[in-house]
Amino acid sequence: MDCSARTVGMEQNKNTSLCAGVVGLGLIGGSLGLDLQALGWKVNGLVHRSTTADRARARGLAHLVSTDPGILADCDLVILALPLAQLLNPDPNLLKALPAAAVVTDVGSVKMPVLELWRDLHPRFVASHPMAGTAEAGVDAGLRGLFQQRPWVATPDNQTDLEALELVRRFAVSLGSQWFTADAANHDQAVALISHLPVLVSAALLRTVGEERDPAVRELARVLSSSGFADTTRVGGGNPQLGTSMAESNTAAILRGLAAYRWSLEQLEEAVLNGHWSQLKAELERSQALRPSFLVAANNDLNSPPATDDLAEP
Ligand SMILES: NC(=O)c1ccc[n+]([C@@H]2O[C@H](COP(=O)([O-])OP(=O)(O)OC[C@H]3O[C@@H](n4cnc5c(N)ncnc54)[C@H](O)[C@@H]3O)[C@@H](O)[C@H]2O)c1
Ligand SMILES: O=C(O)C(=O)C[C@]1(C(=O)O)C=C[C@@H](O)C=C1
Structure with a gap:
């Protein structure tokens, strides 16, 4: 699937035309890669070791897996699924490779320091956090359906691009998550x-x-x-x-x-x-x-199908 000929934003009619870059294919990134592919996205996964790349390919976590940040060039949405330390001290090569037009979001468990840093690193950054996980980590940990019926919270500020926020909302809802926004400090x-x-x-x-x-x-x-x-x-x-x-x-x-x-x-x-x-x-x-x-979210029926058509709304 060619990702290069699309436009970015809410005018998309079908999520099949979207390309997601997932940076870090551990528990959260790998789970996103699996779900997004199932939803029809083109998924490009960026990893930092060739052994991880081999394993990610073998597990089918993304269509394309590479250690080259250039893999993000055609992405509409980039999800930073990195450990907090790497998110708060980003690789300069990653920063250079982020397309200016792409919406960039993260999944970090803490939001204030992430927002404070990233709001000035990318014009379309949206700080967000899926409230879902397991006890596992690494390239073998990702699994389908992790985000279903789980809260997904974004912490926008007055600098946040509202169109980017809306795209992240639709992305989270398409994964079956329940959408919330909150002040980052709260x-x-x-x-x-x-x-x-x-x-x-x-x-x-x-x-x-x-x-x-x-x-x-x-x-x-x-x-x-x-x-x-x-x-x-x-x-x-x-x-x-x-x-x-x-x-x-x-x-x-x-x-x-x-x-x-x-x-x-x-x-x-x-x-x-x-x-x-x-x-x-x-x-x-x-x-x-x-x-x-x-325990509202924890008691949700995990067998309910995700709202797969949310990104298909005009
Ligand atoms: N585990 C959870 O329950 C959970 C839930 C919600 C959010 N989060 C957040 O998600 C993020 C990722 O956590 P995780 O649980 O998936 O951890 P993880 O260790 O399973 O995955 C992180 C992956 O990033 C890779 N990585 C590290 N540096 C990299 C780099 N420079 N370039 C590319 N890849 C790199 C690691 O090799 C690893 O595979 C964290 O910020 C965490 O706070 C975790
Ligand atoms: O279910 C788990 O194992 C989790 O730890 C998930 C959990 C949580 O505390 O609920 C852990 C960290 C996150 O940032 C978000 C979700």
Whole structure:
């Protein structure tokens, strides 16, 4: 499919005429590559190692995979699916290769530092963040349908090109995501609570069990651990690079969340310590009532088909 003869923007009639450049073909980039191809996009994948390129080709993550940033030349939309460190310190060759007319978006887990840097690096940059993932990372991690029924949030500012924002919205909705926009600073505070803090809490729980001093108890805990432990530790067992980069890029918000969390844990500890069972029960009733209101997206029916025709709207 030739990508060179198209125009860019909302006048597109069919998503089959669009070309997406995906920079980084790990969990998020690889998943995007698979879904976008299924939706009829031409997908060009940029990777930084030839071994990754071989594996990405073997997995069919993009039509074209290359280590040459020139591969982005004809793209209408470029999605930066890079680790936060690379996103915040972009390769000059990547910057040179981004077409000025293309819409450029990212998927980084933290938005303030990304927006502050990228709003002056590309005129059609839209900061965005899909709230979807697994514990895996790398070129073998990408999978179909990852974004279905998951939130996808953009954090525009007064410099954001509204036509570019609309294209990213239609792109996210076509993947089956639920679209939100938010102020970048609010986004970072919110995801510190529901995404970044859980990684640290879950890691602390794993560490507590892993460091149980009595080997017999530790071994019994290991063999008896079931769905409850799996549910509460999944994100603590995820990609260490991701967890570290979240903490590095969103330090103040995470520290704020940790302080509040420590206080909550102390309240529960005090109730247990003092045998205040009715107080503990009241606390647990409050958390039981709270949980469903925070799990709207997680409880969505993952079998619903994505809204594939959204980009086909005139
Ligand atoms: N994992 C999640 O749950 C999740 C969810 C939403 C958003 N994100 C965000 O998505 C981004 C990517 O995370 P991921 O989980 O896909 O990580 P990942 O490690 O699976 O993928 C990143 C890929 O980028 C490649 N890469 C690194 N430097 C590169 C370069 N200079 N050029 C080309 N490729 C390069 C790596 O080799 C890797 O394959 C991060 O910014 C992260 O914050 C992650
Ligand atoms: O489902 C997971 O494994 C995730 O960790 C996904 C998750 C999340 O916390 O919900 C993790 C990081 C992101 O930036 C967005 C989504």
